[in-house]
Amino acid sequence: MVTLAEVAQHAGVSASTVSYVLSGKRSISVNTRQRVERSIRELGYHPNAGARALASSRSNIIALMVPLRTDMYVPVMMEIAIAVATTARAHGYDVLLLTGEEGPDAVRRVAGSGLADGMILMDVELDDERLPLLRETDRPAVLIGLPADTAGLTCVDLDFKATGALCVEHLAQRGHRDIAVIGEAPAVYERHTGFAERTLDGLRGRARELGLGLLHRPCEGGYDAMAVTLARILDERPGTTGFVVQNESAVEPLLALLRQQGRAVPEDVSVVAICPEQVAVQASVRLTSVAIPAQEMGRLAVEQLVAKLDGRGGDEVVLIAPELTLRASSGPAPAR
Amino acid sequence: MVTLAEVAQHAGVSASTVSYVLSGKRSISVNTRQRVERSIRELGYHPNAGARALASSRSNIIALMVPLRTDMYVPVMMEIAIAVATTARAHGYDVLLLTGEEGPDAVRRVAGSGLADGMILMDVELDDERLPLLRETDRPAVLIGLPADTAGLTCVDLDFKATGALCVEHLAQRGHRDIAVIGEAPAVYERHTGFAERTLDGLRGRARELGLGLLHRPCEGGYDAMAVTLARILDERPGTTGFVVQNESAVEPLLALLRQQGRAVPEDVSVVAICPEQVAVQASVRLTSVAIPAQEMGRLAVEQLVAKLDGRGGDEVVLIAPELTLRASSGPAPAR
DNA sequence: GAGGGCTGTCGAAGCGCTTCGACAATCTCT
DNA sequence: AGAGATTGTCGAAGCGCTTCGACAGCCCTC
Incomplete structure (x- = not known):
């Protein structure tokens, strides 16, 4: 496994410089940046996820909790999940797939272990038992669906x-x-x-x-x-x-x-x-x-979450306006 | 966030002892174990995933690559994914959801960063472009589906x-x-x-x-x-x-x-x-x-992967025997 | 009752990265 | 021209855990 230190040595700079090239958190001369980037490419370097998470206390992972049951809307769920995964990747996050099986404990585990930086919950019930846990955790979360009490929560759903x-x-x-x-x-x-x-x-x-x-x-x-x-x-x-x-x-x-x-x-x-x-x-x-705009729901959920992770935006309920498309199955009522 | 060290202090033992209680890799007296477990519970301790991954070079995550397209068998995919997630949890693993969008690069990224300990690939094509990468990586992988050349690969599928x-x-x-x-x-x-x-x-x-x-x-x-x-x-x-x-x-x-x-x-x-x-x-x-035994396929794939991660079992092609269930849609051919 | 083998515990090193403060070099004013 | 600001780089500390070797105490055995 190639490490940061090896890249640094190969490029003739210090480890911190490589780190700053990667994160862009400090300015780096064009010259140095290019040398470092070249070394990274040549050595096939990939930052170690664990080390990164440990040092920065950011895992760049968001957890997605899907319902265990498959008694409804499976394709919708799948479409949402895929939209979440792709949107998340576009923002530099990976997605951890949690099923409802573990129940509320999953929230505790993921939040407590720092496995994920935030979470998205699907299949929200009006009085969902995961909500209290979510509220006491400091990890940002977004719900796809609307519980009875949305105070302090960010929700995305079709209206x-x-x-x-x-x-x-x-x-x-x-x-x-x-x-x-x-x-x-x-x-x-x-x-x-x-x-x-x-x-x-x-x-x-x-x-x-x-x-x-x-x-x-x-x-x-x-x-x-x-x-x-x-x-x-x-x-x-x-x-x-x-x-x-x-x-x-x-x-x-x-x-x-x-x-x-x-x-x-x-x-x-x-x-x-x-x-x-x-x-x-x-x-x-x-x-x-x-x-049912599954893709949009997934995408919006991730964008809300990413905004929260970046310290932007607060709690919000985002309702997508419904659109009715006229097709062949409806027409005037028959004369009585 | 509660740390190992805090648990150790609370229980009056050293950090390493707590670690051994957690991992069970060395014998611990009943007395000590119980004290430590009590402290863990009282403090609500959850081991930090990043630190653990860094120190042990094991993330306890397996990656699941689902196809991006939804032109077929979506419910099957979903069922497999859920079976993978639940079975993985039963073995102490979490599941990272990757879509095909990133393509073969995802394999490189996940393997290189140590994000996941192993991976499961769905929707395998006969001559899948991810296979060469998979072979050169040292991370164990299991395919759900059968490519043309299965040499050096573990595959699970319906026959x-x-x-x-x-x-x-x-x-x-x-x-x-x-x-x-x-x-x-x-x-x-x-x-x-x-x-x-x-x-x-x-x-x-x-x-x-x-x-x-x-x-x-x-x-x-x-x-x-x-x-x-x-x-x-x-x-x-x-x-x-x-x-x-x-x-x-x-x-x-x-x-x-x-x-x-x-x-x-x-x-x-x-x-x-x-x-x-x-x-x-x-x-x-x-x-x-x-x-199509989606659940069984997901479960088997995880079990094969876990076996490989534990150093047990090698490359194998596991084909599930088909079973035909007689229902109302088939009967004798009409007389000509 | 001295030597050897277990058991249970500890301390310390280190995993690979981020980030802070320091500082030399360069630039920008008056 | 000299003070001050800015830019680019480095070294070191530390994130929270695992794991290795060491070792004290104990039980056997001859």
Whole structure:
């Protein structure tokens, strides 16, 4: 392993000079800089991460805590994770992947050991048990998702409340009066995942304001579950003509079942999805949808975190405005 | 931040003793051990990762390189990544998430800086450009996937060749004579991803042995692409009664299209999928399938790597035997 | 009961880097 | 021309840990 000292010797300067060339924290003559850079290249030098972390108490690593469960939105999670990793690299950081398995202890361990300089938490619950730990730690953190109490925290998320409202408005404008919401799996609501509840808030609030009927039903993914859920909905509210779906794995089953029952989309019923772009365009009917901007969420989270690590910027809640894209699955409500 | 020295003082022993309590590398009297452990707990001590890495030249981190692209098998990737992370933690390692973005340089950087003790590479191509670097590095590595030349490498993968053979056999046994293979996106073959080609090998080899017709067509996911592909296949080989699908995002479109054309599954045509269990059971027809054992692959990869890090075990190719699960999508070929 | 082997503990060296203060050399004013 | 500021470089200290050799005390054994 090549060390700083060897580079220094090779370039005929002192170790500290090499260090300053690397960090740019003191000015170095062009001549010296070039000599050093040349030595670095020729020797194939890579600074030792451990030594660097020890001396500077900065690891240049950020921890990303992903949920262990895979009961929802896996592609979204993956996309976020990848966006986090690439953005982090662009800022000179590496990413440590933590699963929820360890639970809150992971926060303690990572903060305590100086393994990471900061962390990004995904899949935040309204009253997340990791938050107290996060608050008492001095390590900066950014949440992807919104807990109930955001005091002292930096959060990044799609504005799910506005998303809900937007979906309702879209259907209302087209004359739909009875709307059904196919939600996430019941478990998602039971653990009070912020985004699901906030979407519901937005949906309900807007529906009330506009005087629409709104029926919300959680739904596991898959055909069987969707069949049961749909039957119940149509039984309870036969006049339903608008659907809002917030569950990737219910989208296709819903479309298939509607087709099977002879309900044409969008002639008889309209469907609006809250899902990644890709799902919307690959579905059997191209879906009018509000996209979940996974990449942007990941990127923003890292940028917020890096800002905090650099001592810039404080606690902030960054909500991304939803955008509804009109596709083939929604249209005017049928005449009654 | 609490340090080793503070723990030592609190417990009334020397720093080295605390270190030995932690590592277990020398025997310590029960009495002393307990005092030290108590101090550690009371002070909330966490060893500093950087210092540890520097002194021991072991970071207790393994790097996981995931592909940047998301043109295939995202849920599988995610599942593997999570399995890697959890298994690694069980062995005392953390996981560093690298994307393919950096390319081969990432290997150099991680190995050179001592950031990670070893690495796991996913999405291996037959002639992967990271392999030469890997071979010249002294850091142990494990591949998930199989390159063309496995000399000096440890690899873990599903036996895709056997998987292909198994699918053909299954259909042959049920009397199907003409089989079509819906493959991954063309790009996957273009970059010579090992698993796709090996599956094809297995399919073709077995089909030849059994005297069956086999038509392979790469296919982008989604309805439109699938529609085009299917039309071409049926045009070229109208007698096709068996389908093998190796592309998650083509599964549902295929089923929908067949239904739409009045071809019943499994009465008129049989479908066998190579996909994660979840996709197979959630599809609109429960699919006879060979599961991709993502969790096991992740777990095995970590275990192989840890073994190498411990100086146990050498280079090995671990192939997981495929298992075909019979579900509702395959049956006897219709009488001609 | 002297010699040899264990056990349990300690002190010190050092891992490879960052960073602070010092200082010589050079430049910029009046 | 001399004081003062600026620039570029160096040496040394120290980050918190692991690990090696040393050694005191103990238990056996012949």
